[in-house]
Amino acid sequence: MANLTDLTIAQLVAAMGRKEASAVEVADAHLKKLDEHRALNAFITETPDKARAMAKASDERRARGQAGLLEGVPLGIKDLFCTEGVQTTAASHILEGFVPQYESTVTANLWKQGAVMVGKTNLDEFAMGSSNMTSHFGGVENPWKKRGDNRKLVPGGSSGGSAAAVAAYMVPGSTGTDTGGSIRQPASFCGIVGMKPTYGRCSRWGVVAFSSSLDQPGPFARTVEDSALMLQAMAGHDPKDSTSATLALPDFVAAARNPDIKGMKVGIPKEYRVDGTAPEIVALWEKGIEMMKAAGASIVEVSLPHTKYALPAYYIVAPAECSSNLARYDGVRFGLRVPGKDLIEMYQNTRGAGFGKEVRRRIMIGTYVLSAGYYDAYYKKAQQIRQLIARDFKEAFQKCDVLLTPTAPTAAFAAGEKMDDPVTMYLNDMFTIPASMAGLPGISVPVGADKDGLPLGLQLIGRSFDEESVLRSAAALEKAAAFTGRAAGY
Numbered sequence: 001m002a003n004l005t006d007l008t009i010a011q012l013v014a015a016m017g018r019k020e021a022s023a024v025e026v027a028d029a030h031l032k033k034l035d036e037h038r039a040l041n042a043f044i045t046e047t048p049d050k051a052r053a054m055a056k057a058s059d060e061r062r063a064r065g066q067a068g069l070l071e072g073v074p075l076g077i078k079d080l081f082c083t084e085g086v087q088t089t090a091a092s093h094i095l096e097g098f099v100p101q102y103e104s105t106v107t108a109n110l111w112k113q114g115a116v117m118v119g120k121t122n123l124d125e126f127a128m129g130s131s132n133m134t135s136h137f138g139g140v141e142n143p144w145k146k147r148g149d150n151r152k153l154v155p156g157g158s159s160g161g162s163a164a165a166v167a168a169y170m171v172p173g174s175t176g177t178d179t180g181g182s183i184r185q186p187a188s189f190c191g192i193v194g195m196k197p198t199y200g201r202c203s204r205w206g207v208v209a210f211s212s213s214l215d216q217p218g219p220f221a222r223t224v225e226d227s228a229l230m231l232q233a234m235a236g237h238d239p240k241d242s243t244s245a246t247l248a249l250p251d252f253v254a255a256a257r258n259p260d261i262k263g264m265k266v267g268i269p270k271e272y273r274v275d276g277t278a279p280e281i282v283a284l285w286e287k288g289i290e291m292m293k294a295a296g297a298s299i300v301e302v303s304l305p306h307t308k309y310a311l312p313a314y315y316i317v318a319p320a321e322c323s324s325n326l327a328r329y330d331g332v333r334f335g336l337r338v339p340g341k342d343l344i345e346m347y348q349n350t351r352g353a354g355f356g357k358e359v360r361r362r363i364m365i366g367t368y369v370l371s372a373g374y375y376d377a378y379y380k381k382a383q384q385i386r387q388l389i390a391r392d393f394k395e396a397f398q399k400c401d402v403l404l405t406p407t408a409p410t411a412a413f414a415a416g417e418k419m420d421d422p423v424t425m426y427l428n429d430m431f432t433i434p435a436s437m438a439g440l441p442g443i444s445v446p447v448g449a450d451k452d453g454l455p456l457g458l459q460l461i462g463r464s465f466d467e468e469s470v471l472r473s474a475a476a477l478e479k480a481a482a483f484t485g486r487a488a489g490y
Contacts, residue, residue, distance in 0.1 A: 023072030071114030094354025104206025122161030132160025156186030181432025191455025199439030203238035228256035262296030267400030323366030
């Protein structure tokens with residue numbers, strides 16, 4: 001049998017089912033990988049003792065014939081999900097040392113299905129960033145390197161630690177959150193699969209909030225099938241989250257195991273052909289179109305005319321919601337407290353010391369667009385544009401079943417590049433943000449590599465709550481691309 005760390009989630013579940021390995025052996029093999037690749041800084045908190053205890057309990061359940069969907073599978077959990085008794089920091093100094101006394105709904109669902117936590121993964125502070133360089137605990141390194149160039153590359157963000165951990169074979173799967181592309185873009189940069197479900201498909205309860213109308217938990221894995229297995233376990237209605245959908249869960253796994261897309265219509269949005277996209281990305285997109293065509297899909301051009309406004313509208317809506325959500329971190333009830341001569345000074349000192357530069361920037365933008373005299377000019381207008389973006393997608397989906405687009409405008413870039421210019425950083429999410437603004441499901445699938453040997457992904461976007469079509473078309477794309485790239489040394 002191959003090394004336990006080389007197996008996918010589906011393969012691990014099958015191997016443990018055949019008693020070829022125990023959950024404890026699987027956990028130990030992955031914990032060893034964490035030790036070997038700690039230099040990547042993919043994890044903020046490692047939980048080896050908890051992992052072994054959970055694996056032992058998993059073996060006991062399996063022996064009793066009570067195996068769950070992810071029984072004994074080790075996972076990395078983005079350090080935005082509250083985990084009972086385990087530090088949850090959102091990669092911020094202001095929450096350093098915070099230990100929740102409750103479990104987020106998504107992680108509770110994963111534990112119910114037998115998954116095992118090996119640690120909490122690193123991220124951009126409060127999920128604000130596209131590089132994973134804004135973490136208080138230091139940046140995450142992408143396991144991939146340019147051919148002949150030893151410079152450290154970013155894993156993408158904000159869920160960079162979760163993506164790097166899967167790409168470095170430390171875990172077969174991990175959780176992320178996607179607000180404007182924070183699962184799909186790191187998946188593309190790290191050569192793995194990353195899925196953002198429809199807004200409301202996975203509960204946000206117990207997930208540290210960035211932008212409440214956009215945040216959505218989702219899975220990272222190395223295959224489309226594994227992503228579906230994780231989504232099946234993570235998703236479902238939660239009465240504790242008022243935005244959680246009351247719909248019954250379809251069989252995501254069956255959809256991912258059915259790459260038959262004969263008769264499916266794949267839309268190509270003409271507005272996604274934008275200046276500044278790397279020629280290799282454009283060539284890959286064309287290759288992806290041909291792959292879908294060869295698999296039996298018909299290709300239709302569609303228009304999303306308000307796409308060009310998605311990025312500026314997002315950078316009004318998201319900071320506005322973040323300035324409101326982050327007002328709770330004041331040094332009074334939990335987290336960091338920096339004393340001052342009175343209450344106001346204590347607030348100022350705590351928030352000044354606790355929040356990093358990017359978080360402070362977004363709070364200031366958000367406070368400005370919500371302030372008297374500017375609300376109508378900025379926030380209200382951005383919400384109106386959001387409605388138009390959603391309408392564009394609705395009209396496009398009358399002509400097609402899914403949309404095929406690039407995931408990111410470039411491959412992974414060097415750590416430190418683009419960091420001085422926030423606008424250049426924000427442009428990293430130009431292909432992912434429109435689907436987020438409309439609350440639609442999207443997935444990034446690794447399809448090829450650029451001239452430097454770095455992975456490149458393509459994105460599939462589907463109708464609201466039609467993850468099945470997204471997974472089916474992603475499985476077809478995965479099969480056609482047959483991407484087997486792996487970061488050297490991992």
